[in-house]
Amino acid sequence: MKLATSFLSIFIFILSFSQTSFPRKSLNPLLYPFYHGVASGDPLSNSVILWTRFTDDTLSSDSVEVNWRISTDTSMINIVNSGNGYAHINSDWTFKVDASGLSPDTWYYYDFEALGYHSIRGRTKTAPLGDNDSARFAVVSCSNYEHGYFNVYRYLRNRNDFDAVLHLGDYIYEYEAGGYSAGIVDRDNEPSNEIITLEDYRVRYSHYRLDDDLRSLHQQYPFINVWDDHESANDSYVDGAQNHSPSTEGLWSDRKSNATQAYHEWLPIRSPIPGDLQIYREINYGDLMTLYMLDTRLQGRSEQRGSSSDPTRTILGQTQFSWLTNKLNTSNSRWNILGQQVMIAPLEVFGAALNDDQWDGYDYERSRLYDSIATNGIENIVVLTGDIHTSWVNDIPLSNYDASSCTGSVGVEYVVTSVTSPGLGFLGGIAGSTIEFFNPHIQYTNLSEHGYLILDVSKTKVTGNYYYVNDVDAVMTGEYFDEAYYVLDGENCAQQAAGPTLSNKTPPVFAPAQPINGTAAIDAHLTAFTVFGTYPNPFYDDVTIQVFLAENEALTFDCYDISGRLVFSREIPELTKGLNYIKLYLGPLQSGNYSLVIKGENHYSSKKLVKYR
Missing domain, CATH: 2.60.40.3080 (Immunoglobulin-like)
Structure with a gap:
């Protein structure tokens, strides 16, 4: 016809x-209809966010009921809480719930069910409450799909010696296929265009989350995330971004809204009320430490261009700045740890700042923060930073800083390198030794490798352990420990450790690779699309x-x-x-x-x- x-x-x-x-090349039919796996995040002492995404290409309705449960055992017999809700087309079929009624400092297993099919089981852990001797985190940033395999995620998944993953941003990148790429044949971005619309951002997250290494890491550990710039666009700020052209890409406010909505849909994070951009928050690990996750991008940042001494320019915004300083001033935690995006310690050569996208471009506000910390006698400040695809350990210097006597520093900063993204060009080939000569507060640099940081927190010290993978152009090429630096309780300068710190805890077995219902889904979906x-x-x-x-x-x-x-x-x-x-x-x-x-x-x-x- x-x-x-x-x-x-x-x-x-x-x-x-x-x-x-x-x-x-092959999609595991056992995952149907939860092909993107499961995830958890933002652990508190009595609750944790659980996440999944439903995919069924025969469903005719706009929503589907999803049942969830959380247990102390992999067989899902000792259920401590359960419930149900709906995955809806308006949230791109993602589903997340704040599972409450949990015990502190406890490992749990969880899964989801819809239409008679179970997801794979995930493993998660709540934060401790009260007296606590130790906490341990894997710290990562800057995972560009087109620049290589996520070997870092695979090695972390296999360690089984930390409590949670801290992702400091650039979880995805916004560029078009080939726009910021190593040219690896099977690592192309989708969609192939630069992402601008809500649907674009959703597809990019879906594309990333089908990566088996990322999916598996999410399955086994809770994540604590903040965004950096590439979750929206390069060098973003409140009113725009370097990589945004209103004349061809529309209003920045629309793109920012699209980016943040997709972020909250696809990540296991406690989401604010719709329309609220607040992502900064605190998570307590007993009285040992408070983790302050900050937003130096979309909440309040002024455009990068401008005088760093201008009192009207801000990187946090006044609301977030007041929140942070008030929290620090009233903290009863032994350690105050800031998880954020850009380097807070100065980075200069011949007296000139090298990168105004960092806190160097907002020196007036940085000085206000330093003054608040020093004036109020706040001790044990540790800053965790990503963004620049290189590794650093810095003392955070005041004007009277003296490296030899460990005085005049307000804390220590650990900068973690990238999962895959290449080293930044703003250094212009300057050697690490030259940088350290002009910046005596810098204790360690690695300007070329990809890897992760294991942050070990105890009552007596915090230690940052730097690990690197041999390559990201091929799968599983090996990893190695490089160096570790610690800061003692009551001191504010970094010292090199003799070797890596080992975990004093043994986590339980991994969550199984298969759903609880085993092979029930194979026959129907082994040969289907x-x-x-x-x-x-x-x-x-x-x-x-x-x-x-x-x-x-x-x-x-x-x-x-x-x-x-x-x-x-x-x-x-x-x-x-x-x-x-x-x-x-x-x-x-x-x-x-x-x-x-x-x-x-x-x-x-x-x-x-x-x-x-």
């Missing part, structure tokens, strides 16, 4: 990187279908209007096994509601579409 819309000019763009991909999403929706002209094929297969795309009339049809003779992105041009269709039916040999999927004119 000749279609009524045969006059349509139809373009189909297929992106397939499955031939040599790792690990996306899976649609992860249709973006954007609503749409104007183009719709992209994110689909995974278990085998090479031909697919047919049929679009029906609300009267059931077929208005668009196209068959693609053979798509390649793996993850594919298919772009359909539906511009000539009238505005309204449609059903897109995707058919394979033994499976079909139906998706609702809404077209704007």
Whole structure:
């Protein structure tokens, strides 16, 4: 039958990187319908955020009921809390819940169920309460998908000797495919354009979270996240970003809203009320330490250009600055640890700051913070920093700083290198020895390697242990310990340790790799295709279908209007096994509601579409 819309000019763009991909060449059918795995985050002494994402390409409704439970054992017998809620299309089918009624300093296992299928089980841990001898964290930042494999995440997953992962930002990157890339064949960004719309950001998160190393790390440990700039756009601030052009990319306020909404949808973080950008918060680990997670990007930052001594310029914003100083002034914790994005210690050569995106560009506010700490006699300040893809250990100097006597410092800063992102060019090839000569407060640098920091906190000292992977261009090429630096209780300067600190705790067994219902999902989904999403929706002209094929297969795309009339049809003779992105041009269709039916040999999927004119 000749279609009524045969006059349509139809373009189909297929992106397939499955031939040599790792690990996306095969999708584990056991994960259905929770292909993005599970995650937990923001642990308190009595609660923790649990997260998952539901994917079912046969569902016709806009929501699905999700049941959750949390237990002290992997068999999910000793249930301590459970409940249900809904994953909804408006939140990109993500689901998270604040599981309460938990005991302090305790490991738990959890899972989700929908439509009779169980997710894989996750493992998480609550924060301690009251007297506490130790805490231990893996600290990471700057994970650019196109710059290599997430070997750091895999090695961390296997350590089993820390309580939580602190991610200091640049969890994703906004650039288009090839825009900021090492050119690794099977590590292309999706969507291929620079991400701007809500749907763009959602697809990019989905793309990252299908990485097996990231998914597995989330499964086994709670995360404590803050964003940096690349979760929105490079060098972002309140009113804009270096990598945002209003003339071609629209209002910055819209893009910022899109970026932050997707962030809260896809990460296991306690979310504020809709429209509230506040991400700064505190998490207590008993009376041993308080962790203050800060936002030096979107909450209050002035544009980078301008005088660093201008009292009107801010990196935190007055509201956050007041919150932080008040919290520090009233803290009863032994250690006060700040998790934030950009280097707080000065970095100068011949008296000139090298990077005004750091606190160096906001010296007036930095001095106010230093003065508040010094005037109020606040001790045991430790700052954790990411952003610059290199490793540093810094004393945080006042004007009377003296390295030889360990005086005139308000604390110690540990800067963690990147998971994959390359070293920054602003150093201009300056050697680490030259930097340390002009900056005597800098105790350690590594300007080239990728890796992570293990932060060990005890009553007597805090130690930062630096580990690096051999390579990120290939999978699992080895790792090594480099150096460790500690700061003693009551002191404010870093000293080199003789070796790495070892954990004094033994976490329980890992959460199993398979769901509790074992192989029940295999038969139905081993040879089927899976649609992860249709973006954007609503749409104007183009719709992209994110689909995974278990085998090479031909697919047919049929679009029906609300009267059931077929208005668009196209068959693609053979798509390649793996993850594919298919772009359909539906511009000539009238505005309204449609059903897109995707058919394979033994499976079909139906998706609702809404077209704007």
